[in-house]
Amino acid sequence: MLYINLFLQYASQYIKTKLEYRGDFIVGLLSDLSLQAVNLIFILVVFGHTQALKGWSREEVIFIYGFFLVPFAIFSAFFLTFVLPFAFVGVYPAAYFLRKTEWNSYAFATPIVGVICFTIAITLWNQGVKRYRGAGN
Numbered sequence: 391m392l393y394i395n396l397f398l399q400y401a402s403q404y405i406k407t408k409l410e411y412r413g414d415f416i417v418g419l420l421s422d423l424s425l426q427a428v429n430l431i432f433i434l435v436v437f438g439h440t441q442a443l444k445g446w447s448r449e450e451v452i453f454i455y456g457f458f459l460v461p462f463a464i465f466s467a468f469f470l471t472f473v474l475p476f477a478f479v480g481v482y483p484a485a486y487f488l489r490k491t492e493w494n495s496y497a498f499a500t501p502i503v504g505v506i507c508f509t510i511a512i513t514l515w516n517q518g519v520k521r522y523r524g525a526g527n
Contacts, residue, residue, distance in 0.1 A: 429455065450488050457484040 408415050433455065437448035446454075458481075486497035 445490075450484075453488060454481060454484040457487075 430452070433448065433451055437451070443451065482493055482496040482500050485493040
């Protein structure tokens with residue numbers, strides 16, 4: 391219960407900081423909504439002319455797109471592009487949930503790739519902390 395209260399307090403403070411500049415908040419919200427609408431319309435237009443793309447149906451592509459939005463919201467674009475390849479974050483896990491059996495081995499490798507990337511990141515972080523020479527150090 392303590393963690394739920396802590397999360398709610400954090401969320402409350404986050405919302406307050408976002409709403410401090412209402413114009414910025416509204417413009418950001420409208421731009422995010424329009425971006426999602428344009429992406430969805432693009433997918434629908436493409437599938438208006440074909441039934442499948444390489445065996446993927448319209449609903450499956452929309453699912454993958456939605457599945458990608460979660461890690462994209464959590465991690466930065468740099469991280470998804472260069473550190474942890476996009477496919478391991480979005481496509482392979484989504485393919486598993488959509489029962490695309492030809493990609494199951496990649497989907498099951500996703501946690502392994504995640505642990506490897508996390509281990510490398512922790513090692514690099516610790517090396518950086520050891521070599522850090524800043525004010526007061």
